[in-house]
Every structure is written in structure tokens, then in C-alpha cells.
Amino acid sequence: MTRFRDRAAFDRALAALPGPDMLAREAAASRQASLTKPAGSLGRLEEIALFMAGWQGRERPRAERIRAALFAGNHGVAARGVSAFPPEVTSQMVANFHNGGAAINALAAACGTELMIVPIDLDRPTADICDGPAMAEAECLAAINAGAAAVRPDIDLLLLGEMGIGNTTPAAAICAQVLGGEAKQWAGRGTGLDARGLERKQEAVRRALALHGEACSGAFETLRRLGGREIAAIAGAVLAARMDHVPVLLDGFICGAAVVPLARDNAEITGHCLAAHCSAEAGHARLLEALGFDPLLRLDMRLGEASGAAVAAQIVRSALAAHAGMATFAEAAVAGGL
Numbered sequence: 153m154t155r156f157r158d159r160a161a162f163d164r165a166l167a168a169l170p171g172p173d174m175l176a177r178e179a180a181a182s183r184q185a186s187l188t189k190p191a192g193s194l195g196r197l198e199e200i201a202l203f204m205a206g207w208q209g210r211e212r213p214r215a216e217r218i219r220a221a222l223f224a225g226n227h228g229v230a231a232r233g234v235s236a237f238p239p240e241v242t243s244q245m246v247a248n249f250h251n252g253g254a255a256i257n258a259l260a261a262a263c264g265t266e267l268m269i270v271p272i273d274l275d276r277p278t279a280d281i282c283d284g285p286a287m288a289e290a291e292c293l294a295a296i297n298a299g300a301a302a303v304r305p306d307i308d309l310l311l312l313g314e315m316g317i318g319n320t321t322p323a324a325a326i327c328a329q330v331l332g333g334e335a336k337q338w339a340g341r342g343t344g345l346d347a348r349g350l351e352r353k354q355e356a357v358r359r360a361l362a363l364h365g366e367a368c369s370g371a372f373e374t375l376r377r378l379g380g381r382e383i384a385a386i387a388g389a390v391l392a393a394r395m396d397h398v399p400v401l402l403d404g405f406i407c408g409a410a411v412v413p414l415a416r417d418n419a420e421i422t423g424h425c426l427a428a429h430c431s432a433e434a435g436h437a438r439l440l441e442a443l444g445f446d447p448l449l450r451l452d453m454r455l456g457e458a459s460g461a462a463v464a465a466q467i468v469r470s471a472l473a474a475h476a477g478m479a480t481f482a483e484a485a486v487a488g489g490l
């Protein structure tokens with residue numbers, strides 16, 4: 153199924169976002185108030201349980217079917233030496249994901265999530281964003297739909313992540329374009345660039361903004377000009393998840409940057425998303441603040457691949473285990489507080 157037939161369908165979906173099921177959320181809140189603990193004593197775990205209840209439409213939300221969707225794409229701008237690694241690492245890592253040898257394989261197994269790897273046209277890198285738009289309209293739409301195709305309404309929680317050598321450069325360009333600020337505030341060391349590499353990366357972001365800035369009129373056009381296939385796929389998955397009432401855990405800097413153009417068009421888009429962690433990439437803390445996210449974890453991770461989301465999924469599991477499994481004051485014959 154193609155979720156978005158054309159750019160207009162994408163725009164329409166973004167303009168008409170469904171909200172959470174407030175009745176289910178209220179039912180979950182009354183259950184929570186009756187559980188054998190001082191009110192509020194499970195802190196953010198309580199908020200997470202209510203968030204999940206609202207988006208799943210269940211008083212006792214589930215974490216049985218968790219899917220990590222990992223999108224991969226290649227980037228023309230990588231030829232400018234903006235990454236510490238060569239572009240062929242993208243497809244080599246996709247092979248590694250299939251063989252079970254990457255960090256995300258271990259972390260997804262540790263928290264019992266299904267792992268879906270979606271390489272998108274790896275043999276056709278996007279155009280260099282310093283020279284022209286990253287993608288043609290049809291290519292961007294196809295990438296957005298590849299992201300949307302990873303979403304099913306029966307998923308309890310969707311983790312999103314990416315792999316694409318060079319992709320912190322388009323991510324930084326998107327942030328600088330939509331959120332403002334200097335290229336150097338958004339361009340970080342990525343996979344471990346040295347000082348000269350960092351200068352090349354900042355220059356690439358400046359050139360991309362000078363070329364595309366005024367033409368980035370809305371979410372689709374910003375993703376098409378400055379993004380990449382895996383970035384557009386994440387944006388498509390976030391929007392499709394909202395349409396299907398599937399809660400989302402966003403991974404790191406690149407994943408967050410994919411949401412930034414959507415949030416400029418409709419700030420409500422972040423409602424069904426949690427930020428898994430604050431990565432060590434330079435611009436991530438500022439990005440999270442701009443989107444209004446308070447990340448679940450701060451572990452100085454800077455990997456991508458949905459790795460931070462897979463760790464944070466354990467916290468969501470814990471929140472739901474307490475919410476569904478605890479006894480009420482009445483059931484346990486424990487005296488209630490004042």
C-alpha cells in the first residue's frame with residue numbers, strides 16, 4: 153500500500169493529525185491513582201504509561217509488539233569528506249545488520265524488539281545538497297512511503313533509527329534551515345571528524361543553505377532539498393504512525409532532524425513521540441529543546457541505528473509492567489493516604 157499518493161496527500165495528512173484517546177488516558181490515570189504506591193512516586197514512568205495509554209487507546213497499554221525500523225540511505229554530500237568513514241560503510245553495515253553483528257542487533261535482542269532493516273536505493277546516493285536538491289519529487293515521495301510502509305496499526309511501539317554515512321551533514325543543514333543559527337552550532341563531529349573535516353562539514357552546510365534556503369517552503373520541500381532517503385523515510389514513518397495511533401521512540405540527532413521540518417508545519421506532530429535519549433552529537437540537545445522534548449536517557453551515545461531507542465524501550469517496558477501488573481490499594485488491602 154502506498155500511503156501518500158503525492159506531495160499534497162502528505163501535506164494533508166500533516167495538517168490533520170489525530171489526537172490521543174483521552175478516555176483511555178483518563179481511565180489509565182484513575183487506575184494509576186489506585187495502585188499501591190504514593191501518588192507520583194514512579195515519576196516519569198507514570199507519565200510514560202499515560203502517554204502509551206492515550207496513543208494505544210487502552211487503559212493498560214501493551215509492549216508486546218515493539219518494532220525497530222532502521223532506514224539506510226547514501227548521500228552525495230559524503231564525497232566532500234564530511235564523515236570520518238567512507239560511503240561504502242553504509243551498505244557494509246546493512247550486511248552487518250542482516251548478519252546480526254551490529255550494536256542494534258544486540259540491543260534489539262536485549263529488549264525483545266523486532267528489527268526491520270530498510271535500505272533505500274543504496275546504489276543511488278542522493279545528489280550533493282551543495283549542488284542541487286538531494287532528491288527529485290518522486291524519489292522523496294518514494295522514500296517517505298518506504299518509511300510509512302514500516303508502520304502497522306498493531307505495533308505497540310515503533311522505534312526509529314537510521315544508517316547513512318554522511319547523514320549528520322544533511323541533518324545539520326535541516327536544523328540550521330528550519331531552526332536558525334549558525335552552521336557551526338549544528339554541524340558536530342558525527343562519526344569522529346577531525347578539525348579539518350569539521351570545517352569542510354560546516355562549509356557544506358553553509359553552501360547548502362545558501363543554495364536552498366529560500367526554496368525550503370514546507371516540510372516536503374525541505375526534506376527533498378536538504379534531506380536524504382533515510383531521513384525522509386523517518387519523517388514518513390512518524391506521520392504514518394500518527395495516522396495509525398502508534399507511539400514512537402525517536403533515536404538520535406538525525407532521527408530528530410527528520411521531524412524538524414514536520415514540526416515547523418504542524419507543531420502537534422511530536423505529540424505521539426518520545427525522545428529516547430540526548431546523544432553526544434553537538435546539536436542534539438538544542439534540537440530536542442526546540443522540539444520541546446525531555447529525553448528519557450543521557451548516556452553520551454552517538455551511534456544512531458535506533459540504538460538509543462532500543463535502550464529506552466526497556467524503560468517504556470518497565471513503565472507498562474508497573475502500570476499493568478501492580479495491585480490496587482483495595483486488592484492488596486493496603487491503607488490509602490490522605
Ligand SMILES: Cc1cc2ncn([C@H]3O[C@H](COP(=O)(O)O)[C@@H](O)[C@H]3O)c2cc1C
Pocket residue numbers: 234235236237241245314315316317318319320321341342343344455456457
Ligand atoms: C561502522 C559505523 C556504524 C554506524 N552505525 C551508525 N552510524 C552512524 O554514523 C553515520 C553518521 O555520521 P557521519 O555523518 O559522521 O557519517 C550514520 O550512518 C549513523 O547512523 C555508524 C557509522 C559507522 C562508521
Ligand SMILES: O=C(O)c1cccnc1
Pocket residue numbers: 320342343403404405406407431432433436453454455456457
Ligand atoms: O545522534 C546520533 O544518533 C548520531 C550521532 C553521530 C553519528 N551517528 C548518529
